[in-house]
Amino acid sequence: MAAPSLYLLLLCSLACLVPSSRSRTLFLPLAKDPSTLRYVATVYHGPSLDPVDRAVDLGGPSLWLDCSASSSPSAVRPVPCRSIQCLAATSDASGLRRACASGASAVCGVRPESGAAGEAAARGGVLAEVAVAVDSVDGSGERSVAAVDRFLISCARGPPGYGATGVRGTLGLGRSRISLPSQVATAFGVRRRFFACLSASEGVIVAGDGPFFPRVDGDISRSLTYTPLATAKSARSSDYLINLTSIKIDGKRLSLDSSSPPHSIKLSTAIPYTAVASPIYPAFGEAFAGAASAMGMARVPPVAPFGVCFDPRTVAATGAGPDVPAIDLVLQSEMVRWRIGGSNSMVRASDEATCLGVVDGGDGLGSTVVLGGHQLEDVLLEFDFGGSRLGFGPPLSARRLACSDLRSEFNSMAFPSL
Known part of the structure; x- marks a missing residue:
């Protein structure tokens, strides 16, 4: 098990960059690729917040990105091998393993644990920092871009090859220290959990303070x-x-x-x-x-x-x-x-x-x-990795609902023009 001080330093390196303010709910609309049957979300990268489509990997330890593509977001900063970020992100129970080259100036090489077979990321890559943003709404209903300036990602050394047009990586939502929900929870001071509703048409991932679906059947997230x-x-x-x-x-x-x-x-x-x-x-x-x-x-x-x-x-x-x-x-x-x-x-x-x-x-x-x-x-699923529990409900059809009804809570709050 990694030394607690490493984890605390990693948390500080994220949390100190983006100050927590009022209550905030973050959400990611999901689409289903008809050819691969994978769920796809768009995450925004770099100083200009370039959109990047990623295949959702529910248990993935990190955000894998094809950094070899010419259209890769700018300002991707490799993390040194001997840095606190590298040591903490690749410690036990992280989902990633360190694969650094020799030398004091070596960057932090990473590879996924066994069990990640089939991912292009299995070829390995490097840990890097980049600005990452998703859409959000605060407690008053005001929408905004929720950004983390020094978000840790895994840069793959080749294209992901999922077959879905335009998909350039994976969106890791797993129980690791550098998955999207984990870093978002640290940066914005919210609970370490997220809700997911997968759909053949309109799905959604939601994280933050809540309430999440107050206009749909009395907030069904409270009855799992x-x-x-x-x-x-x-x-x-x-x-x-x-x-x-x-x-x-x-x-x-x-x-x-x-x-x-x-x-x-x-x-x-x-x-x-x-x-x-x-x-x-x-x-x-x-x-x-x-x-x-x-x-x-x-x-x-x-x-x-x-x-x-x-x-x-x-x-x-x-x-x-x-x-x-x-x-x-x-x-x-x-x-x-x-x-x-x-x-x-x-x-x-x-x-x-x-x-x-x-x-x-x-x-x-x-x-x-x-x-x-x-x-x-x-x-409707709640992945409460902070409390080490999973919440689930009956099929939404039992309430004459669908994921599209939950997503409609946010449809009127379109991502701001970039």
Whole structure:
């Protein structure tokens, strides 16, 4: 564990630059790229606040930016290897590892922990400082640009290669000292937490003092269910994991591998659909198919990447989506469950197939279940990494709401002209 003094010095280096004033709420509108199914946000960089589109990485330890591009924001300042910022940002539980070259003048080289496979950032980069800004509104409703002058980012040594047009990096929201929500909390003196509502159309990330959605159903952020955050050696320390006690389909418990506890669930925006580890997936799929058959749903050949599909004509519709067997992820106790059903559980794969939106995650998944983007959509989530807990609600459709309704709280507060 890093010496506490390093962390305190890092906090001071950020907080002393941007004085805290009245209550402030920061927000990032999200879009979903139709080709990659990744969620994209725009963050503003440099003295002229150049817009940079980034793929959201829910458990990412930092903001990775392709600094090799000719259009990179100006005034990116590499951090020396022997600096307090480098030591604190790459200490234990940071999500990053130091990879400095020899020599007193070496810059702070960084690479992500294992578990970040698939990121272009895995090739490594350097820690750097740059001005970063997002949109904000204060307690009186006045909008402004919330900027941190010496924001720590990771400069990648090549393009990210996500396939989404114009995306030049990742927006790390994880449990690390230099993720976006962590640095924002330090700079503006707000709680170390943020709310996220992912959507196929209009999503949003919100942080700050709140209240956050006062005009939508009496501020639904106050009525969430909470479960403790967990850790696992097989995941990045910056990832958001929660404990899994059991899985139930239509009320019937599945048998989990008792030889490899503890079981966990990871929340991820890096995959579009929930993945279940191979030892469990076959029983999971067959249990769902059996319960669906009892409801009159006719099974059809699978459509990749899905393993369990049905004839759409045999799937009844409700106001919350398809009427299908409920999937309950039982968390720290029988009283705390994450229920997946309706639109969150099914995907229309073709004209002839509606499929269970859960895939076989293989043997190296790292967690028993990885909740992907589709299952997280239109569910309000609170990532309280300061209090080490996750808050979640039922699908917003149960209240005849969607993420777009939450985002509408801020739609009239457009980002100021730059």
